[in-house]
Amino acid sequence: MKKSNDLILHIFIFVTAQLAWFLLLGLWIYWYVTNYILLNKVGGKISPQIITGTTNIIALVSGIVLLVMLSISMSLIFVYLNRQLNLTRLYDNFIANVSHELKSPLSSIQLYLETMHKMPVPRDKQHEFLNLMLKDVKRLNHLINSILYLSSLEQKKMVKQVTYDYYVYNADSIIRQVIGEALSEFKFPGKSVSIEGHVDCQCVIDRNWLKIVIKNLIDNAVKYSPNKAQIDIRLSTGTKKFYIEFSDQGVGIAPRNQKKIFSKFERIYNPASPNVKGTGLGLYWVKQIVAYHGGKISVESAGLNRGTTFKIALPIYEVSKKRYINRLLRLSKKYKPAMKVSDE
Known part of the structure; x- marks a missing residue:
């Protein structure tokens, strides 16, 4: 539920920001058009040196290009943040899974050792306990190696370091x-x-x-x-x-x-x-x-x-x-x- 709410919030922020950019762009175009119409009406009464249509066009085009660039940049930032949030969620799941996988064999080994320490255990049972503990140790070793492999792969140095x-x-x-x-x-x-x-x-x-x-x-x-x-x-x-x-x-x-x-x-x-x-x-x-x-x-x-x-x-x-x-x-x-x- 939390993941769904976070996604809705991010989409809302992104859409709101985009609407704000387009609203600003619309106001900009409206300002330019109204000024253009006004100048056409009173253009004959104003000195030609005052009317700088080219400058206004350059300002309008520059503003539009700037707003488009900002909009694209924001879109890219949104995609990147969304990926990072998804990766963080997966990482949290990984930590939870690894914590559980580590705790389970450790608890098992502790139980067998405490049993052998506190009470006499028949020899055949001792061998059974030792085999089970060795199995849990191999499981722990596999998990630890998993984390080490991940570290080396992440650093792009698997070949170099390992x-x-x-x-x-x-x-x-x-x-x-x-x-x-x-x-x-x-x-x-x-x-x-x-x-x-x-x-x-x-x-x-x-x-x-x-x-x-x-x-x-x-x-x-x-x-x-x-x-x-x-x-x-x-x-x-x-x-x-x-x-x-x-x-x-x-x-x-x-x-x-x-x-x-x-x-x-x-x-x-x-x-x-x-x-x-x-x-x-x-x-x-x-x-x-x-x-x-x-x-x-x-x-x-x-x-x-x-x-x-x-x-x-x-x-x-x-x-x-x-x-x-x-x-x-x-x-x-x-x-x-x-x-x-x-x-x-």
Whole structure:
């Protein structure tokens, strides 16, 4: 309700300001026209030196241009402020979600430790408690890393501060290997994930960041599939790029929300999965990491409950974006003992 009231207030202020500008412009034109008519009536009785029509026209045109410029400037300021207010709202939601996500595992760890401290616990139960606490620690570590990743991405220094591990790989081999590593962290039945196609080319990637991309897309498919997740991964090669497509049979994305999902802190509510938790950063990272590799990511969905397909396009080495990719390789060589060329 508060968001709706704020939006109405901002729109009211903007419209009022615009009306004020147009009213001033109207008064200005009225003043010029009335003076022009008056001068025409009494023009014969006044010395020609006094009548300066050109000056009046210049003043009128200058005033109109100034008012138009002010109006455009105000419109741009309004759009910018509206975006900042929306970002602030999303940031507040992010803080609330992260606070809850941090508190939950900490409370769980505290409970297990207090139980073990205050009373004797059988050895088998101790192992169970330790495993649960390790699980909560991993969850906390993931959240903390999420915040660190966000910080590095925001400063546009992900490559510079975090890693310079861009190397030349056989695209098909490294993609299948990284997908296998990512899938090992999820519990999937044998036939719930399929990989089709091949990419017979070389690429330049950071395998650690590629793994984060793939893990986020798999995690997304799992979270937003009410029934058992079915993920179809397709690999293909174009003229200058190769493609990785992730398709699921989940809840889908409404067309109006498909552009929003890559925005920072953005979380789209879906009635089919109302209890899904998250920070709203996963797909934002995915888009940024793919961009740092010189690629692009897009999303396709026929609508709600009709599944989603994410398509990643990455440049083929020595064919596309040579200058950018070679720069990544030079920097990797500079910050590492030796550059690795792998056929993994």
